[in-house]
Amino acid sequence: MLSPDSKRRAINHIIDTLDYSVRRACKIVGMSRSTFLRSKLKQTSSDPDKKLRADLRDYSACRPTHGFRRAHAYLTRDVGMEINVKKVQRLWREEGLSRKTPTKQARKGKRTSPMVKAVRPNHVWSIDFQFDVTRDGRPVKIASMIDEFTRESLLDVVERNIDANELARALTRVFAERGTPEVLRMDNGPEFVSKRLARLCGDRIGMFFIEPGTPWNNGFVESFNNFRRRECLRRHDFANIVEAREIITEFHRDYNYHHRHSSLGYLTPREFAQQQVAG
Known part of the structure; x- marks a missing residue:
């Protein structure tokens, strides 16, 4: 209608x-x-809401991010006017004061590699962050990285905060010990889309950023995070960051050497990796 x-x-x-x-x-x-x-009444000199319309226009000009509900609260509580909120909404709309609140565009990293499936060790590593808290309510940030082929946990970084520089230093240590992967798979977090990480990867490591809001496209590390949440984080009440670091690091070691994967023929990640090296 x-x-x-x-x-x-x-x-x-x-x-x-x-x-x-x-x-x-x-x-x-x-x-x-x-x-x-x-002629519409509001276009004539006899418009009974002429002053109210002017007040609403002035209010919107002073507070461009406010809507009609805040304008109604201002009129009734600050000005002392008795007016129905629906009338304010109608006049607000007729005066063209309704506007969409601008939303921040989600930042997306620039891919330097197509989507690939890991077919050998050090082919695709997936990386992500997970969060927990210590007993005093302060945050614990955990960097996770998985070799998608061998399922090995490759990163042991547990801090209050991990920025792009700290992440790059941790990755540099892993690269020195294991070599570099062909592709890093990650989401569009600020640490991952940073120039610092792009410089570290350069032309030698492809960077694949999943689409925003699609964590299932980073399924290997998400599955590992869920396992760690279930088997470690929910079972411990960390007194401080030092205790959290020790327990989580020990969990990673136990995972690599003792957790048997059904998808790996019930081998541990380390056994499967050694089997691949032996050929």
């Missing part, structure tokens, strides 16, 4: 494009000719 304003626009469109008379256009749209020709 069309509103009166929509009907007026339709009638004007019919008159302009088809050169119909006002009478014929009104009949087609279903609005009486007298209603169409009558």
Whole structure:
């Protein structure tokens, strides 16, 4: 069902494009000719809401991010006016004061590698962060990295905060011990899309960023995070960051050497990696 304003626009469109008379256009749209020709009350000097409209325009100009509900609260509580919120909403809309709140565009990393499936050790490593808290409520940030082929846990970084520089230093140590992967798979977190990590990877390591809001595209490390949450984080109440670091590091070692994967034929990640090296 069309509103009166929509009907007026339709009638004007019919008159302009088809050169119909006002009478014929009104009949087609279903609005009486007298209603169409009558000036809207707000366009006349006898508009009873003229001052209120001006007040709303002034309020919107001073507070451009506020909506009609805050304007209604201002009128009733600060000005002392008795007015229905629905009337404020109608006048707010008629004055064209409604506007969409701008949303921040999600930042996406620049891919330097296509999506690939790991087919050998050191082919694709996936990386992510996981969070927990110590007993005093302060955050614990854990960097996770998995070799998608061998399922080995490759990173032991547990800190209060891990920025791009700290992450790059940790990755440099892993690269020195194990060599570099062909592809790093990650989400679009600020540490991952940073220039610091891009410089570290350079032309030797491909960077594949999953689409925002699709954690299933980073399924290997997400599965590892869920396992660590279930088997470690939920079972411990960390007194401080030192205790958290010791327990989580020990969990990673136990995972690599003793956790048997059904997808690896019930070998541990380290046994499977050694089997691949032996050929």
